[in-house]
Amino acid sequence: MTKTLGEKITELRKDSKLTQEQIANYLEINRVSLANIENDKRILKKGDKLLLQIANLFEVDEDELLDGTKKEEYKKIKEDDDHKKFKNLILYILTKCGQKPNIGKTVLNKLLYFSDFNYYENKWENISNQDYIKLPRGPVPKDIDDVLTQMEDDKQIEKLETEFKGYKQIRFIPNIRYDLSVFNGLEIEIIDNVIEKLSNMNAKQVSDYSHNDMPYISTKNIGDKIPYQLAHMRSGEYISKSENND
Structure with a gap:
């Protein structure tokens, strides 16, 4: 089953044996904000500063983190679409x-x-x-x-x-x-x-x-x-x- 962005970040944090508080301090946000990201209550998009910081912290590619996320990925049918x-x-x-x-x-x-x-x-x-x-x-x-x-x-x-x-x-x-x-x-x-x-x-x-x-x-x-x-x-x-x- 495809993991969400939040699930991937949680897994990377636990594998690195870091706490939410340590990651939040590195990102200069509070622990609740990080928890919201990990629970997919706050969605990060490509190009967001926080997403880039998280990718750099865990030495992974930004696109790797976003690949397969369940939210903000579906495109609506455009009004001018011929089909x-x-x-x-x-x-x-x-x-x-x-x-x-x-x-x-x-x-x-x-x-x-x-x-x-x-x-x-x-x-x-x-x-x-x-x-x-x-x-x-x-x-x-x-x-x-x-x-x-x-x-x-x-x-x-x-x-x-x-x-x-x-x-x-x-x-x-x-x-x-x-x-x-x-x-x-x-x-x-x-x-x-x-x-x-x-x-x-x-x-x-x-x-x-x-x-x-x-x-x-x-x-x-x-x-x-x-x-x-x-x-x-x-x-x-x-x-x-x-x-x-x-």
């Missing part, structure tokens, strides 16, 4: 059902696809402004890998490599809360319906299900972009019409 809504859609889905053991990357891709195409079927526009590509395991958002990497780098999500029923699985855990204000009521309704209907499927089940959706079937070649307009050719259980679509 702002797509990232919030990912966060929304992960928050609502990402804790389920079957929700790996394959299932996430399909939940994103059906959210976008179901909304397009109702409103002639998508939610995330993403194109989707026809791949052997079903539809995949064109920019998904780049976007997930950006979100990992900004600590908005955490990537885990696990196993599910004997198969390797890539999972993502949200570190920040989605911004609900970027969605309208119908978008939330449709996303929630997709989660309710499909989020209990495993990767094979949801992939097989997506293979029978008309937009996927009607797109000729692997690697081709799936036209959103094909959502209006759906039939049977794939039709997604909301009662609130006026």
